[in-house]
Amino acid sequence: MKPTYKFKKPELLHGVDTHYCSGCGHGILHRLIAEIIEELNLKEKTIGVAPVGCAVIAYNYWDFDCSEASHGRALAVATGIKRVHPSLTVFTYQGDGDLASIGLAETMHAANRGENLTCVFVNNACYGMTGGQMAPTTLIGQKTATTPLGRDPREKEGWPLKVSEILAMLPGVCFVARSSISNPAHVKQTHDYIKRAFMNQTEEKGFSIVEVLSPCPTIWQKTPEEAMNWIDTEMTKEFPLGIIKNTEVHR
Amino acid sequence: MTGNEAMGEAAIRAGCRFYAGYPITPQNELTAYMARRMREEERVFIQAESEIAAINMVYGASAAGARSMTSSSSPGISLKQEGISYMAGAQLPAVIVNVMRAGPGLGHISSSQSDYFQSTRGGGHGDYFTPTFSPASVEEAVRLVREAFEVADYYRTPVLILADAIIGQTMESIPLDVLEKPELRFKKKPGHKSWALTGARGRPANIIRSFFLYEGQLPRHNELLSKKWEKIKKSEQRSDLYQADDAHFLIVAYGSQARIVREAVDMLRNEKIKAGMFRPISLWPYPQESLTAAVKKIKKVFVIEQSLGQMVEDVRLTIPEKEILFFGKTGGEIPEIEDVVNFVKKHIKR
Numbered sequence: 001m002k003p004t005y006k007f008k009k010p011e012l013l014h015g016v017d018t019h020y021c022s023g024c025g026h027g028i029l030h031r032l033i034a035e036i037i038e039e040l041n042l043k044e045k046t047i048g049v050a051p052v053g054c055a056v057i058a059y060n061y062w063d064f065d066c067s068e069a070s071h072g073r074a075l076a077v078a079t080g081i082k083r084v085h086p087s088l089t090v091f092t093y094q095g096d097g098d099l100a101s102i103g104l105a106e107t108m109h110a111a112n113r114g115e116n117l118t119c120v121f122v123n124n125a126c127y128g129m130t131g132g133q134m135a136p137t138t139l140i141g142q143k144t145a146t147t148p149l150g151r152d153p154r155e156k157e158g159w160p161l162k163v164s165e166i167l168a169m170l171p172g173v174c175f176v177a178r179s180s181i182s183n184p185a186h187v188k189q190t191h192d193y194i195k196r197a198f199m200n201q202t203e204e205k206g207f208s209i210v211e212v213l214s215p216c217p218t219i220w221q222k223t224p225e226e227a228m229n230w231i232d233t234e235m236t237k238e239f240p241l242g243i244i245k246n247t248e249v250h251r
Numbered sequence: 252m253t254g255n256e257a258m259g260e261a262a263i264r265a266g267c268r269f270y271a272g273y274p275i276t277p278q279n280e281l282t283a284y285m286a287r288r289m290r291e292e293e294r295v296f297i298q299a300e301s302e303i304a305a306i307n308m309v310y311g312a313s314a315a316g317a318r319s320m321t322s323s324s325s326p327g328i329s330l331k332q333e334g335i336s337y338m339a340g341a342q343l344p345a346v347i348v349n350v351m352r353a354g355p356g357l358g359h360i361s362s363s364q365s366d367y368f369q370s371t372r373g374g375g376h377g378d379y380f381t382p383t384f385s386p387a388s389v390e391e392a393v394r395l396v397r398e399a400f401e402v403a404d405y406y407r408t409p410v411l412i413l414a415d416a417i418i419g420q421t422m423e424s425i426p427l428d429v430l431e432k433p434e435l436r437f438k439k440k441p442g443h444k445s446w447a448l449t450g451a452r453g454r455p456a457n458i459i460r461s462f463f464l465y466e467g468q469l470p471r472h473n474e475l476l477s478k479k480w481e482k483i484k485k486s487e488q489r490s491d492l493y494q495a496d497d498a499h500f501l502i503v504a505y506g507s508q509a510r511i512v513r514e515a516v517d518m519l520r521n522e523k524i525k526a527g528m529f530r531p532i533s534l535w536p537y538p539q540e541s542l543t544a545a546v547k548k549i550k551k552v553f554v555i556e557q558s559l560g561q562m563v564e565d566v567r568l569t570i571p572e573k574e575i576l577f578f579g580k581t582g583g584e585i586p587e588i589e590d591v592v593n594f595v596k597k598h599i600k601r
């Protein structure tokens with residue numbers, strides 16, 4: 001019997017090989033975003049902003065208008081684009097170093113202005129692109145290139161930064177959710193959250209962010225399967241899944 | 252109007268649709284002016300959380316196809332440099348106003364010309380230049396802002412207005428026609444801004460980027476940019492002369508210093524000393540052609556700056572065979588007319 005495929009490659013995904021490591025989460029997320037934009041029929045109305053990080057050339061894989069942004073400034077760039085084209089859908093795609101460390105000011109203030117934007121926040125608990133240094137989201141005890149003994153708050157290396165919870169406190173933010181892509185059910189959940197975050201923008205509800213716990217087997221020094229399990233067993237303890245905030249923004 | 256406000260109005264008349272800025276003296280009047288006027292015009296004004304955010308918002312607005320501007324003063328311009336470098340790389344036009352104050356560090360809010368190197372030598376990282384225009388009056392500031400938008404769009408690159416704090420703060424009247432009937436140098440080309448991000452409708456997707464990962468891409472891109480820098484060097488040199496026709500001694504000065512030097516030239520002429528002035532208006536590209544022509548019959552060249560000597564390097568590069576004498580004051584102190592006169596007299600007696 002011939003296998004039947006439920007899913008087709010989304011048309012907005014160029015059919016090219018990516019530069020990502022095996023088991024990396026970016027591929028799944030790129031696909032979800034392409035799928036969602038297609039489902040919402042937004043190809044001609046979408047502008048994506050890629051970060052500096054492993055997803056720096058995300059625009060090579062998507063077939064809609066995109067801009068690069070300097071490290072951490074994606075939400076400032078997105079603000080500029082959106083204010084010029086309020087009727088277009090503008091989203092950023094950012095890693096944890098990009099969004100929560102160097103770009104924290106831009107993140108907080110875009111959210112606090114209530115910019116009508118969608119942000120996909122990829123939390124892989126490390127700096128992937130630069131070789132696996134500590135990120136603001138690195139777990140306590142997690143070994144990285146710059147925390148060789150494991151992240152230790154007693155050494156003033158800090159605690160995992162819960163950006164989503166912090167952003168949920170801001171009145172300009174309408175939707176905050178955290179999901180993972182550790183199994184097909186979670187991928188489906190992630191799809192639904194990101195779709196909601198895009199729809200919120202069309203409905204002019206304010207700032208929406210979806211944090212996705214995403215595997216980085218290379219830096220974590222795990223097999224792809226082990227990495228998926230580590231998300232479920234370790235990461236979700238620090239970063240619980242679910243909707244953190246879902247409201248109308250009062251203006 | 253103050254120079255700061257006039258530059259804001261000039262930007263609005265030039266079709267600036269997007270402004271983002273962060274407060275810093277001595278350019279605050281410009282930000283405040285834009286806050287009021289951009290709203291009236293139903294365009295975008297954003298008080299950004301920092302200069303870094305402001306330049307990146309301008310990056311986004313420019314990528315979206317809008318004429319965009321930001322303004323700041325020296326320390327803030329330092330913060331914008333990464334963004335300016337990205338814009339040069341990604342070929343995004345914008346106008347960036349630097350109303351200079353004295354440094355290094357927090358320095359002083361008083362007028363200074365110590366950002367010449369930063370402005371004319373790229374400023375940020377990487378192989379690029381930023382066309383830089385320096386006004387000597389409020390009226391000229393208005394003309395240059397207007398022109399800066401055109402130059403930025405034509406060449407697809409960020410353009411700097413480098414104004415001394417004195418120009419930003421001075422109140423001067425401006426002939427109405429300067430604001431109302433701007434002379435346009437460049438005709439809009441067909442397919443104007445077809446590269447902009449507007450949604451991929453009926454065309455392939457557009458990408459705004461300065462990152463070129465694969466072998467040979469970046470050298471090719473930089474070669475392309477290099478052709479642009481060469482073209483700008485040829486076509487965008489601007490300068491002005493005063494009493495230079497029969498001069499034996501030429502004083503080179505830009506911005507507010509040129510006004511002091513102009514008076515010094517008059518005083519020297521009263522004493523039968525044939526002095527003249529050369530005033531660069533474009534600092535990059537440096538007006539090498541006109542300076543070379545202007546010094547043909549000149550015995551000595553004087554350079555007056557409100558710095559420890561920055562522009563003087565371009566003078567030395569342009570006319571190395573001439574005797575070049577530098578006088579400057581640093582840290583926000585202003586050379587007086589008499590200082591200039593005495594300096595020239597001291598060196599021509601010998």
Ligand SMILES: Cc1ncc(C[n+]2csc(CCOP(=O)(O)OP(=O)(O)O)c2C)c(N)n1
Nearest residue numbers: 052053054071095096097098126127128129
């Ligand atoms: C101003 C600046 N500082 C540092 C870097 C180097 N850098 C590139 S990517 C990166 C971290 C990326 O980590 P993250 O945002 O978590 O994304 P990931 O690579 O893990 O997907 C850093 C520090 C840079 N490109 N620019």
